[in-house]
Structures are given as C-alpha cells and as structure tokens.
Amino acid sequence: MHKVRLNILGLSVSQTQSGAYALVLAEEEGDRRIPIIIGPVEAQAIAIQLEGLKPPRPLTHDLFKNVAIAFDIHVSEVVIYKLEEGIFFSELVCETGAQQIRVDSRTSDAVALALRFKCPIYTTEEILRKAGIILDPESPSDVEFTRQQTNENKPESEFERYNETELNEMLDQSINNEDYERASRIRDELNRRKK
Numbered sequence: 001m002h003k004v005r006l007n008i009l010g011l012s013v014s015q016t017q018s019g020a021y022a023l024v025l026a027e028e029e030g031d032r033r034i035p036i037i038i039g040p041v042e043a044q045a046i047a048i049q050l051e052g053l054k055p056p057r058p059l060t061h062d063l064f065k066n067v068a069i070a071f072d073i074h075v076s077e078v079v080i081y082k083l084e085e086g087i088f089f090s091e092l093v094c095e096t097g098a099q100q101i102r103v104d105s106r107t108s109d110a111v112a113l114a115l116r117f118k119c120p121i122y123t124t125e126e127i128l129r130k131a132g133i134i135l136d137p138e139s140p141s142d143v144e145f146t147r148q149q150t151n152e153n154k155p156e157s158e159f160e161r162y163n164e165t166e167l168n169e170m171l172d173q174s175i176n177n178e179d180y181e182r183a184s185r186i187r188d189e190l191n192r193r194k195k
Contacts, residue, residue, distance in 0.1 A: 003122035032132030042108035049115040051184050056176050061112045078114040080123040083130050159189040
C-alpha cells in the first residue's frame with residue numbers, strides 16, 4: 001500500500017451538520033484536501049492541541065497518551081486506510097519494544113492522538129481519489145479552512161478592551177474552568193497582538 005502523508009489544515013464549523021465540525025486534512029505534497037465531519041468533543045481535543053493549550057487535568061486523549069507511555073507503548077503513525085459509505089476508518093500503528101500492533105480507531109481520535117504523539121498521518125491514494133477535493137483559492141464560494149472559523153460568530157474585538165496582563169489572567173481562568181473554546185479565542189487575541 002502506497003501511503004500519502006497528510007497534514008492538518010484546520011477545523012471549521014460544518015456547513016452541512018449542525019453542531020459538528022469539519023476537520024480538514026491536506027495532502028503534504030499536493031493540492032487535495034479531505035474534509036472529515038467530527039463531533040464537538042473531538043474537535044475540542046484537536047483544537048486544544050493545535051493551540052498549545054494545557055488543561056489543568058488530563059483530557060481523555062492525554063490520559064491515553066500517559067497510560068501508553070507508562071507501559072512503553074509509542075504511537076508511531078496514524079493510517080486512514082478505508083472509506084466506506086462516507087465513513088473513514090483509521091488505525092493507530094503502535095510500537096512496544098520490537099513488536100508492532102495496529103489498533104482500530106475513529107479518525108477524529110486517531111488525529112487527536114497523532115498530535116499528542118507528534119506522529120505522521122497517512123492515507124492511501126485510493127482514498128484521496130475518492131474523497132479528496134481541490135479548493136480554488138480564487139473562488140469566493142470556497143471556504144477558507146482555518147481554526148479561526150470555529151469562532152466566526154464571535155465579534156472580532158471581543159477582548160480588545162483588555163490589556164495583555166488581563167488577557168493572560170483570563171486565559172488561565174478559562175483553562176482552569178475547562179472553557180477551552182473561550183481560551184482559544186483569548187489565545188488568538190494575544191497572538192494577533194504579537195504580530
């Protein structure tokens with residue numbers, strides 16, 4: 001099986017399913033994109049890692065990583081190996097010592113774990129042919145897939161009146177309260193000010 005490496009392009013609010021998100025994976029050496037519809041909990045687990053936020057207590061994917069490390073198990077790669085009736089099938093390729101084990105996984109969970117283990121994500125050419133789309137950057141009807149779109153209904157200047165010290169305090173408070181969506185918006189505002 002020839003594997004094609006994918007990178008995470010971003011998350012977007014799903015235009016087709018209320019309350020869902022689109023995880024967009026991009027072919028590393030090409031123009032094709034794979035949009036995968038995922039739930040809000042999985043989107044949050046991915047967004048937290050993309051934003052570099054540190055929750056005060058481990059989330060489920062962090063717990064999985066901690067247990068795996070405690071038992072000397074390393075996730076070396078994630079493979080999206082099948083597409084059937086619009087559902088993507090993935091597996092974690094795990095290594096412990098000289099042994100390699102493949103574990104079935106939902107794609108959203110596999111991607112969340114790939115981020116935590118800093119391992120590559122692959123798919124097959126066949127899946128890219130079936131599900132891959134090429135977005136025309138010149139077309140206004142195409143959606144720009146970025147993490148910021150998860151906040152598209154929030155006013156851009158929501159935190160404009162606060163200084164950086166106040167924003168950092170609010171960020172810490174949001175993380176402690178496990179309000180990661182708000183923490184992400186605050187982090188975006190702090191990053192915007194650094195530019």
